[in-house]
Amino acid sequence: MIQKLLIANRGEIACRIARTASGMGIKTLAIASTVDRQAMHVLACDDVVQLGGNSPLESYLCGADIIDAGQAHNVDAIHPGYGFLSEDPDFAQAVLDAGLIWVGPSPSAIRSMGLKDTAKLLMQKAKVPVVPGYHKVDQSLAVLQQAAQDIGYPVLIKAVAGGGGKGMRLVEMACDFEAHLTSAQSEADSAFGNDRVLIEKFIAKPRHIEIQVFGDGQKSVQLFERDCSLQRRYQKVVEEAPAPHMPEVVRDAMGRAAVRAAEAIGYSGAGTVEFILDCNGPLTTNSFYFMEMNTRLQVEHPVTEEILGLDLVAWQLLVAAGEGLPKTQSEIVMHGHSIEVRLYAEDPKLEFLPSIGTIHHIAFGPGLRVETGIKTGDVISRFYDPMIAKLIATGPNRAAALQTLLRGLKMTQIAGVKTNRDFLIALLQHPEFVAGQFDTGLVGRDQQSLTEVTAPISVDWALAAMVSMELSDLPQAVGMHGFSNFNSIRQQITLLCQDQTKQIQVTLNGADASVEVDGSAVSLHRGLTGWFIEGLEQVSAIYAARKVYLFAAQTLVFDCPDLLARTTFIKSDGAIVTPMPGLIKQVFVKVGQEVMAGDPIVVLEAMKMQHTLRSSETGQIQQLMATENAQVDAGQLMAVVIPLVEDD
Numbered sequence: 104m105i106q107k108l109l110i111a112n113r114g115e116i117a118c119r120i121a122r123t124a125s126g127m128g129i130k131t132l133a134i135a136s137t138v139d140r141q142a143m144h145v146l147a148c149d150d151v152v153q154l155g156g157n158s159p160l161e162s163y164l165c166g167a168d169i170i171d172a173g174q175a176h177n178v179d180a181i182h183p184g185y186g187f188l189s190e191d192p193d194f195a196q197a198v199l200d201a202g203l204i205w206v207g208p209s210p211s212a213i214r215s216m217g218l219k220d221t222a223k224l225l226m227q228k229a230k231v232p233v234v235p236g237y238h239k240v241d242q243s244l245a246v247l248q249q250a251a252q253d254i255g256y257p258v259l260i261k262a263v264a265g266g267g268g269k270g271m272r273l274v275e276m277a278c279d280f281e282a283h284l285t286s287a288q289s290e291a292d293s294a295f296g297n298d299r300v301l302i303e304k305f306i307a308k309p310r311h312i313e314i315q316v317f318g319d320g321q322k323s324v325q326l327f328e329r330d331c332s333l334q335r336r337y338q339k340v341v342e343e344a345p346a347p348h349m350p351e352v353v354r355d356a357m358g359r360a361a362v363r364a365a366e367a368i369g370y371s372g373a374g375t376v377e378f379i380l381d382c383n384g385p386l387t388t389n390s391f392y393f394m395e396m397n398t399r400l401q402v403e404h405p406v407t408e409e410i411l412g413l414d415l416v417a418w419q420l421l422v423a424a425g426e427g428l429p430k431t432q433s434e435i436v437m438h439g440h441s442i443e444v445r446l447y448a449e450d451p452k453l454e455f456l457p458s459i460g461t462i463h464h465i466a467f468g469p470g471l472r473v474e475t476g477i478k479t480g481d482v483i484s485r486f487y488d489p490m491i492a493k494l495i496a497t498g499p500n501r502a503a504a505l506q507t508l509l510r511g512l513k514m515t516q517i518a519g520v521k522t523n524r525d526f527l528i529a530l531l532q533h534p535e536f537v538a539g540q541f542d543t544g545l546v547g548r549d550q551q552s553l554t555e556v557t558a559p560i561s562v563d564w565a566l567a568a569m570v571s572m573e574l575s576d577l578p579q580a581v582g583m584h585g586f587s588n589f590n591s592i593r594q595q596i597t598l599l600c601q602d603q604t605k606q607i608q609v610t611l612n613g614a615d616a617s618v619e620v621d622g623s624a625v626s627l628h629r630g631l632t633g634w635f636i637e638g639l640e641q642v643s644a645i646y647a648a649r650k651v652y653l654f655a656a657q658t659l660v661f662d663c664p665d666l667l668a669r670t671t672f673i674k675s676d677g678a679i680v681t682p683m684p685g686l687i688k689q690v691f692v693k694v695g696q697e698v699m700a701g702d703p704i705v706v707l708e709a710m711k712m713q714h715t716l717r718s719s720e721t722g723q724i725q726q727l728m729a730t731e732n733a734q735v736d737a738g739q740l741m742a743v744v745i746p747l748v749e750d751d
């Protein structure tokens with residue numbers, strides 16, 4: 104049994120591994136780059152080694168330093184997670200050479216699946232169907248061109264060392280072949296230091312179906328399939344198990360082929376055999392082809408765990424420690440359905456560019472299994488993958504799992520960075536996805552509509568205005584307790600959303616508010632959990648770092664551009680209220696004093712700035728609550744000005 108485990112990774116997968124290891128009584132050692140000093144994976148482990156540096160090359164890819172750290176801390180095993188060093192056979196070998204347990208397959212198994220062309224040749228030998236194509240060493244232009252011609256257009260050029268869709272090009276016509284080849288080769292060379300390519304028949308309507316396998320070094324079992332066809336630029340976005348509308352005979356044939364693939368290389372541990380399924384026509388046992396094998400734990404492994412009720416990390420640790428496979432094939436039975444989405448810090452409107460920044464607020468909806476390594480206050484940096492979390496929902500059937508996932512996603516709140524949350528919500532509601540009839544081209548075809556942003560309507564502006572006043576969280580909000588004798592209070596708030604700026608008038612009256620947006624009035628009421636509009640579903644909303652976030656099917660973000668502008672009193676019964684918490688620096692008036700509209704009443708120091716609160720009325724100070732050097736909350740009444748009654 105492993106006593107102490109070094110987790111050579113970060114983020115959600117390091118947290119995930121730490122959770123299982125701790126549950127098994129195994130001590131855990133984290134590694135951390137400089138920016139990750141306080142990261143969740145560090146907190147999840149018993150001990151940590153600071154690697155220094157921030158880029159992966161200076162930290163999570165420093166194999167020798169990681170092994171040294173493990174030895175210095177007396178670990179007996181290293182789990183690589185996924186990505187980073189997980190599929191580096193030299194690192195696996197170095198771990199073994201250092202006398203440590205490597206939680207993964209043998210270096211030779213990793214190596215044999217490392218290049219797509221040699222893997223395909225190996226699979227052909229093991230009688231696993233591969234996509235028709237050219238996998239040979241001769242890379243001369245004429246030979247490759249001829250191969251493409253023989254396969255028949257359209258073809259796919261793939262870097263043999265490829266991954267993540269890099270070095271991959273679709274060629275539709277012979278005349279484009281050379282140009283695409285050159286660009287695939289140069290991309291492959293710079294990404295992998297290997298410009299060799301293979302040519303494959305392009306399957307026009309493919310599904311990406313992969314089989315989870317688990318080996319003990321000789322025998323393997325298969326843990327059924329995952330459908331990962333919802334992809335964006337060859338990157339998975341939604342994964343589910345089992346695959347919808349999968350005929351039992353095809354499932355069975357794919358499972359057997361995956362076991363043959365794993366056993367052909369004496370596989371040990373968790374692995375995934377990826378197949379492409381040709382959906383042009385009915386699915387048969389001849390519809391699938393081997394694409395590649397990933398010799399590690401896969402990002403989307405939780406959906407498999409969910410339908411099988413088992414822990415793949417526990418299996419990995421047991422098998423690595425020399426124990427047999429925990430279950431036989433006949434004991435592996437699936438129940439229900441599970442779907443996962445990958446929530447990323449990225450901007451769908453900017454071609455999904457990573458969104459760098461601080462997470463001011465993070466809360467996940469109910470009913471979900473959440474795998475994350477991010478907490479409030481963490482920074483999504485440019486150094487690592489911008490995934491925020493994997494959200495997984497499981498149910499007795501696909502419709503139930505989908506419903507739970509949608510509900511959970513809609514109630515998920517992230518503030519501080521842009522995310523693909525709304526895109527995921529749209530995707531999960533796409534009719535083809537709902538029907539379980541989709542292929543890998545769905546996202547690309549419908550990206551425009553899936554990333555469409557709708558403009559806020561009056562009720563959104565009205566709600567945002569109320570939230571911007573930060574009154575929702577204050578039990579002693581103005582007008583609610585004891586101020587009713589001052590009648591209503593009217594304020595003007597400026598908000599900005601999607602390039603629109605609006606001046607919004609709010610009239611507060613106890614737990615009711617009347618908000619004027621573009622000349623029309625919206626009535627809001629304050630309930631137990633915040634402001635709502637009669638007859639409409641309550642929208643969850645937060646205020647963070649001078650932005651209001653409304654989380655419905657779409658996230659609306661409103662900027663509060665100027666703290667003073669949003670609380671300038673334009674007309675009221677003369678109530679002067681603090682716009683934010685702070686310190687009263689100066690009081691300019693006395694009770695009974697006459698003031699003109701615009702005269703300063705108090706100076707409030709807040710957020711290291713001084714704000715002058717002015718009277719909007721010409722009149723007389725009837726009441727004065729402000730005292731110098733007093734700490735005040737937002738929404739606190741400072742003074743009341745009443746109009747002077749003219750003598751006639």
Ligand code: ADP
Nearest residue numbers: 265266267268269303304305306311337394543
């Ligand atoms: P990588 O290792 O770069 O991720 P893969 O070989 O795993 O590349 O393929 C990634 C994705 O590209 C697949 O999931 C599938 O959507 C698509 N793809 C791969 N091969 C083909 C093919 N022959 N025809 C059509 N689509 C393909």
